[in-house]
Amino acid sequence: MCEAATQAGAPAPQARFAPGILSVLSWPLIAFLVVYILMPIVVTLLMSFNDAQMIRFPITNWSLRWYEDFFNSGQWTEALTNSIVIALGTTAISTSTGILAAWAFERYRIPFGRFWYFLIILPLFMPGVVLGLGVAIAFGGIQIGSISLYGSRGLVMLAHSLWAMPLVFMLMEATFKTVDYKVVEASYDLGGRPVRTFFEIVLPMVSTGITSSALFAFVISLNEFVMALFLTDRDTQTLPVLMWLSLRSAGTPRLAVASVILALTVFACLTLIMVWYVRQLRKVATK
Amino acid sequence: MAGRLIPWSLMGPALAIVVVVFGLPTLQMARMSFNLHSSQGLYTPGFTFDNYVTLFTNPVFTGAMRTTVQLALLASLATVAIGYCFAVLVWLKPARWRLLFIALALCPLLISEISIIFGWWMFLPKNGLLSHVLLSAGLITDKISLMYTEFAAFIGLVYITLPYAFFIMLSVLDGIDKGVLEASADLGGSPLVTWKEVLLPLTSGGLQVAFSQSFIWTMGTYATPSALGPDTLWTLGFLVQEQMLGKHNWPLASALAMILVIGVAAVVVFTGMIMSRRSRYHV
Numbered sequence: 001m002c003e004a005a006t007q008a009g010a011p012a013p014q015a016r017f018a019p020g021i022l023s024v025l026s027w028p029l030i031a032f033l034v035v036y037i038l039m040p041i042v043v044t045l046l047m048s049f050n051d052a053q054m055i056r057f058p059i060t061n062w063s064l065r066w067y068e069d070f071f072n073s074g075q076w077t078e079a080l081t082n083s084i085v086i087a088l089g090t091t092a093i094s095t096s097t098g099i100l101a102a103w104a105f106e107r108y109r110i111p112f113g114r115f116w117y118f119l120i121i122l123p124l125f126m127p128g129v130v131l132g133l134g135v136a137i138a139f140g141g142i143q144i145g146s147i148s149l150y151g152s153r154g155l156v157m158l159a160h161s162l163w164a165m166p167l168v169f170m171l172m173e174a175t176f177k178t179v180d181y182k183v184v185e186a187s188y189d190l191g192g193r194p195v196r197t198f199f200e201i202v203l204p205m206v207s208t209g210i211t212s213s214a215l216f217a218f219v220i221s222l223n224e225f226v227m228a229l230f231l232t233d234r235d236t237q238t239l240p241v242l243m244w245l246s247l248r249s250a251g252t253p254r255l256a257v258a259s260v261i262l263a264l265t266v267f268a269c270l271t272l273i274m275v276w277y278v279r280q281l282r283k284v285a286t287k
Numbered sequence: 288m289a290g291r292l293i294p295w296s297l298m299g300p301a302l303a304i305v306v307v308v309f310g311l312p313t314l315q316m317a318r319m320s321f322n323l324h325s326s327q328g329l330y331t332p333g334f335t336f337d338n339y340v341t342l343f344t345n346p347v348f349t350g351a352m353r354t355t356v357q358l359a360l361l362a363s364l365a366t367v368a369i370g371y372c373f374a375v376l377v378w379l380k381p382a383r384w385r386l387l388f389i390a391l392a393l394c395p396l397l398i399s400e401i402s403i404i405f406g407w408w409m410f411l412p413k414n415g416l417l418s419h420v421l422l423s424a425g426l427i428t429d430k431i432s433l434m435y436t437e438f439a440a441f442i443g444l445v446y447i448t449l450p451y452a453f454f455i456m457l458s459v460l461d462g463i464d465k466g467v468l469e470a471s472a473d474l475g476g477s478p479l480v481t482w483k484e485v486l487l488p489l490t491s492g493g494l495q496v497a498f499s500q501s502f503i504w505t506m507g508t509y510a511t512p513s514a515l516g517p518d519t520l521w522t523l524g525f526l527v528q529e530q531m532l533g534k535h536n537w538p539l540a541s542a543l544a545m546i547l548v549i550g551v552a553a554v555v556v557f558t559g560m561i562m563s564r565r566s567r568y569h570v
Contacts, residue, residue, distance in 0.1 A: 026380075029372055036446070037394050040406020043416050047409055056414035058423075093304070101301035108294035120301055123309045125555055127507020129524045130544045133531055134312030137319055137541065158308045165304055194293075223399035226510060230531070240401045247405060247514065256409070259402035266397050 041263075047256035055251050066253040076242065076258065082153065083222055083238040084265065089157035090164050090221035095214045097161070098168030103198070106176040120169055123162040132230030135159045151233035159227045164217035171216070175209030176202075207280070211273050219266050313548065320541035330537045338542035348526065352546070355506055355522040358437075362444040363452075363501035367494060369445065370452030370501075375486075378460040396450045403446055404514045411439050411515070440516030447511060448504045452497040459493030492562065499558040503551050523547050 051061035070076050101120060110116060123131060135158075139149050149155050179202060187197040203210070225240030232241055243258050323333040342348045377388045395403065410416050412434035421427045433439055467489070471481040509524025523543055530540035 026376060029376060033369075033373055033391065037391055037449075039410055040403050040446070041394065041398070043409045044402065044406045046416075054414075055409055057409075057416045057419035097300040097304060100297045104294040104297035108297075110294050110298070116298065116302070119310075120298075120305055122555075123305060125503055125551055126309070127503075127509075127524060127547055127551065129507065129509055129527050130313075130316075130547050130551075131309065133527060133540060133544050134316045135308060136531070137537065138312035138315045158304065161304055162309050165301060169301065219397055223397075223401075225399065225401050226528075229528075240399050243399075243401045243405065244510065247401070247408070251405070251408065255405055259399070259405055262399055262402060263397070270397075 044256045044259045047253050048260045050253045050256070053252065055253060055256075066257045069254055070257045070261065073254075076239070076254070079237055079239040079242040080261065080265075082232075082236055083240070083262075086153050086156050086160065086228075086238060087218045087221040089153065090160040091214050091217045093157055094161040094164035094168050094217045095210065098165045098213065098217075099172050099210065102169050102172035102176055103202075105173055106179075121166040124166040126162075128163075128224065128226035129230075131159060131162055132227035135227070136230045151231070151236055153236050156228055156231050156236070156238070157221070159231055160221040160224055161217075163224070164220050167216055167220065168213040171213040172206070172209055175206045175213075179205055208277065211276065215269055215273055218269060222262065222265060316541045317545055319538055320545050322538040322541075324536045324538050338538050341539065342542055342546065347521070348543070351521045351523055351526050354520060355524075358440065358444065358512060358520075358522065359502050359505040362441055362505045363448065363498055365441070366445050366448045366452045366501045366505075367456075367498045370449055370497060371456050371490075371494065373449075373453050374456035374460055377457060378465075392450050392453045394450075395446055400447060400508070400510055404443060404511055407439065407443050407446075407515055408434070411442075434515070435517045437516055437520060440512040440520055443511040443515045444505045444508060447508060448501045451504060452501050455497040455500060456490065456493055459490055463489050495561050496558060499554050503554055506550060506554075507547060 046059060047055060048066060049062045049064065050059045051063040051065055052059070104110065105113065105117065135155065136150070139155055183205070184197060184201060187201045188194075192201070223240060225238065225244055228238045228241045229244060232238060237245075239258060239262055243255055246252075247255060319330065320338055321334050321336070323331040323335055323337070325331040342352075373388075373392070377385055380388070411432065412418070413430045413432040415432075415434070418427075418430045418432065422430060463486075467485055468481055471485045472478075476484065507524055509522050509528060512520055512522050513525040523546060527540050527543045527547070530536045530543060
């Protein structure tokens with residue numbers, strides 16, 4: 001068996017180690033992983049097409065009734081809008097600040113660089129409940145003019161940026177390392193000012209890194225609900241917050257629909273970026 | 288002179304966010320944890336160690352700390368074990384499988400924690416899918432429920448942290464030359480010996496990082512254990528939320544949160560020490 005695999009041109013290095021482990025582990029492990037990871041998704045999809053009031057299996061009647069219900073409910077569509085607006089805001093804040101900081105770390109020698117680096121990524125390790133509580137305490141009573149900061153979408157965007165920005169920063173730091181700086185030097189030599197070089201030469205070279213880190217920022221904010229639970233009120237609550245609150249009172253198939261719609265939003269963004277990425281590749285190929 | 292300011296102005300916005308939205312609030316939270324609780328408002332300014340004394344003497348809170356650490360330890364051990372096997376599998380399988388596996392591992396990352404909770408919430412209870420499937424298959428005669436048990440909380444926590452452990456381990460494995468496995472086999476090592484003597488030492492640093500990362504995540508996640516676990520499963524995160532939103536006791540909530548901050552910081556520093564010690568060895 002082993003011999004045959006080697007002769008058939010299978011990669012030799014793992015040929016002898018692999019069958020021993022793979023034949024024992026591989027299929028049950030794959031089956032377990034696929035079932036475990038896909039189970040909540042499959043259950044949710046099935047339940048979202050349920051016609052009944054209650055969440056129980058088996059499902060006897062199928063319909064789109066809860067989808068209709070979701071889109072006819074002002075409270076739920078508004079929560080979806082809030083989620084998307086907050087996620088877009090978080091993406092804008094965290095990508096712009098994260099990219100600039102990563103550029104600073106890549107191109108300049110910064111005194112105590114390791115300390116600043118650690119400080120910037122530190123919030124990424126903090127539990128949401130801690131960050132949410134801190135922001136709520138610090139900004140709870142602050143008013144700008146007649147608008148209360150607490151409960152506003154802007155505050156949630158800033159709080160979500162505490163997770164999104166360090167992630168963008170780390171991803172972009174790694175991406176900037178791959179840039180060919182001879183091109184940047186050439187631009188300087190031809191009289192390109194640093195700012196113009198950055199926007200016209202460097203950013204296009206790292207556009208894939210930027211879009212993928214922006215996607216991560218968007219997804220983190222869209223899905224997050226512990227900080228949002230601490231920082232939103234009835235008018236600004238996001239979809240995950242509303243789902244959490246209604247799970248605590250009573251679960252209906254509407255929650256399954258909300259899960260599906262949340263996931264579809266994420267996958268729509270993923271698809272958009274994939275399409276963009278493929279087009280980008282084609283452009284390079286035709287050049 | 289102006290050139291020196293450029294890196295600072297580039298870093299400025301990011302640092303401003305961290306300092307204003309994270310640093311100062313954390314300091315304020317630390318200060319808040321020494322304030323007094325009053326029955327009318329949220330807190331009365333003052334200075335007392337009472338909140339911390341309560342935390343370390345009241346059995347509710349000491350119990351919660353024990354539960355949190357226990358649950359986090361168990362869940363991260365399981366996560367790292369599963370993530371490790373998963374990563375080794377992907378590493379050894381032909382490249383054409385890779386993208387599929389990575390897409391699978393990304394699922395829990397791209398789905399909201401609340402949707403994951405809700406998914407298990409429909410799978411585990413008496414009228415859930417698990418009970419229905421087992422009953423239809425004739426494996427059980429009466430409906431069963433795994434909902435609101437510690438096991439349910441465990442399943443949910445492992446699900447959420449699995450991708451982190453997986454991707455950390457995969458990136459470590461990708462840095463290893465598969466030829467070492469062949470070399471070990473050539474020298475007569477059985478797969479088990481090869482794993483123990485060759486692969487494990489090469490990946491032990493990654494395992495430690497994956498473990499501490501999972502530990503931090505499971506320690507801070509409160510929604511999953513509180514929604515899937517039994518009513519008595521009180522974790523630190525759950526108590527922070529309870530004191531803050533339910534009991535409106537800000538000083539106590541802050542003290543609880545400070546314990547979490549210190550715990551997380553300790554794990555991060557510890558991991559950093561492990562990593563720098565290891566890198567010194569290699570040099």
